[in-house]
Amino acid sequence: MGMSICVVGAGALGSAFAALLLDSGCDVTLLCRRSEHVKEINENGLAVNIDGQTKVSMVRATADSRDIPVVDLIIILVKSRQTRGAIQSALGVVGGKSSVLTIQNGLGNEEILAEVVGADKVLSARTYVGSARNHLGQFEVTIQNKETVIGETDGRITPRLEKIARTFGDAGLLTVISQNIVGTIWDKLLVNLATGALSAITRLAYGDLYEIEEVERSAFEIITEGINLADALGVEITERNLKVIWEHARVRLPRGFKASMLQSVERRELTEIDFINGAIVRLGVRFGIATPANNAMLAALKGIERSFIS
Known part of the structure; x- marks a missing residue:
């Protein structure tokens, strides 16, 4: 056994x-x-x-x-x-x-x-x-x-x-x-920062999400803020190429795959936004580093969550 x-x-x-x-x-x-x-x-x-x-x-x-x-x-x-x-x-x-x-x-x-x-x-x-x-x-x-x-x-x-x-x-x-599990945690966080919130807000599965140029640009801004905070904390991340990080999430997944945060929104449940993009916003305040892209994701998801109870 x-x-x-x-x-x-x-x-x-x-x-x-x-x-x-x-x-x-x-x-x-x-x-x-x-x-x-x-x-x-x-x-x-x-x-x-x-x-x-x-x-x-x-x-x-x-x-x-x-x-x-x-x-x-x-x-x-x-x-x-x-x-x-x-x-x-x-x-x-x-x-x-x-x-x-x-x-x-x-x-x-x-x-x-x-x-x-x-x-x-x-x-x-x-x-x-x-x-x-x-x-x-x-x-x-x-x-x-x-x-x-x-x-x-x-x-x-x-x-x-x-x-x-x-x-x-x-x-x-x-x-x-x-x-370097702390670095691993941040490697995965950088992927989640972009794909989760953008998928949940747009209500798009990966196939459509990754075909929109404006979405990709937003993802790069979100990831960049995360990298800035990792550097401030002295975390050793393994990847800094924005395109590689963005693409990592969808490797070998079907076009219809939906991020966990989108699945929560579709079930009208609270999401993990506070522990993902919200964590970056809080760290940004702590270190005096601007995080407007992540704050926008946090605000939008908080609004969506509020609609579930209104």
């Missing part, structure tokens, strides 16, 4: 990671918020379309962490605005030797988790795996040639890090260990 794992969050990515890890021999439980979703998974299994092939995995699911024994690894795969509530709901499965891994977008999740469980338990990862719901309501996930980068927050290569990386690799996930 492989690692015992609790995946917190039953969206497309959480479901895909749970199914892949279970099928590779891990002992996996999916912690969900909605009891009706738990009932459906436990009765019918978890159906996920991965790289064009639908598989059904009999993952255990529960809405109550008291149903789960202490595990080796807790994977946090919820929206950033739900991070604190998610880890608090999972405290019952966190033991003395447990590790907590965030695979979320944006800035601030590691700090929230550290406040709740202690910094020594927290590892970080960023993934370029694409996920969405199709017209049938099924989760579609693209993992082929899509990296998941994992690291200790202090840059060390530790036995637990290597074990998690091996476990992910055995599950079919292209996994890379980083000694």
